[in-house]
Amino acid sequence: MPESFFILSKDYLELASDEIIALSKMYDRFSKVKIISNLVIIQSKTSWNKIAKRASFVKVSGQILRKMSGLFLNEDNLEVLKNAKTFVCRIINLSSKQFNIPELESSMGDMISKFSHAKVELEDPDITIYLIFTDNENFFGFSKRIKEKTRPKKIKKYPHELDWKLTRVIINLIGLKEGETVCDPFCGTGTTLLEAESMGIHAIGLDFDEKMYEISKENLKVNGYKSKVFKSDFQELSKLSGKFDGIVTDLPYGRASKASEKPEEILKKFFSIMPRRKRMAIMYKKELDRNLKLNGLKKYEIYRHKSLTRTILIK
Ligand SMILES: C[S@@+](CC[C@H](N)C(=O)[O-])C[C@H]1O[C@@H](n2cnc3c(N)ncnc32)[C@H](O)[C@@H]1O
Secondary structure, three states, rough: OOOOEEEEEOOOOHHEEEEHHHHHHHHOOEEEEEHHHHHEEEEEEHHHHHHHHHHEEEEEEEEEEEEOOOOOOOHHHHHHOHHHHEEEEEEEOOOOOOOHHHHHHHHHHHHHHHOOOOEEOOOOOOEEEEEOOOOOEEEEEEEEEOOOOOOOOOOOOOOOOOOOOHHHHHHHOOOOOOOOOOEEEEOOHHHHHHHHHOOOOOOEEEEHHHHHHHHHHHHHOOOOOOOOOOOOOOHHHHHHHOOOOOOEEEEEOOOOOOOOOHHHHHHHHHHHHHOOOEEEEEEEEEEHHOOOOOOOOOOEEEEEEEOOEEEEEEE
16 A cells, blocks of 8 residues: 655644644545654555645645665665656754754765666656655655646635634644535635635635625636625524535634624534534634533634634534
8 A cells, every 4th residue: 555754844843733633534544644744654555746736834745755764775666767857865864963954965866866767856856755754764755846736716805714724723623625615604805716616626715704705706706706695694504404415614703704702602502503413613712602612512722812712613
């Protein structure tokens, strides 16, 4: 079974590794996962770039060719360079040892050049060969050049809007597949709708504020996206439940955006009407759930500044 590696940014490490796990299990429920600090190794029939394309916090990813005990390479390992014209070697040191990385990368490049017709090219090579050091094992892997993900355009912004990476990560955490539908009942500027549609997920948005409803529509239109937006209260959600597979939303905080009533009351009402069987990823200001019983649900806390820590709740 092929193995892939993902080096994650350390910004939100728990979210980032849970995202990779959720994506790999979504595509292949028999995937096996191993986590070594910010390195995630996945054994799965899904290719690394299918997972990497959707993930929010992956810095580098590729396929593992083999585990190595030393720094030993032979011709069999270099099959991947067969049709490549150019390559580069990259060392990723996650171990506690110190290496002279530029020197090692350059001597590895020289060594590989002897077995292969491909030439070293530092910028935009066909293949990148990776050597990843950890304290217990080393991995030898590669990635091919992949087209940069095109980001959806956002022509209208608003201070309360959510950062696209956090939005994307929570969509992925509930394992929504391409072709499924997400609903954001507090859609604001449409961040969830844009991220979802850019990953091939259909989306429905609700916002009670005329201005937000118009902004969302314009942001979708400029991308040629087809998600639906309704100017309505979030409670309309109960009438739509046959039309979506999961809910992803960021509830009002009581600052910057209009709210129909106190954010704490909105959160309480939201829990009372949310469809029980749907997957759900919601975000809200941490202290708003103090009177709610939320046993057994996965929670993350994201510190923003001294008066705002967000809770992400996954069901
Ligand atoms: C925190 S903002 C959402 C921001 C959004 N995630 C984005 O990236 O733009 C909360 C949104 O909830 C909307 N809202 C407040 N009360 C509502 C209600 N009762 N029904 C529907 N939307 C409501 C506000 O207009 C605001 O756009």
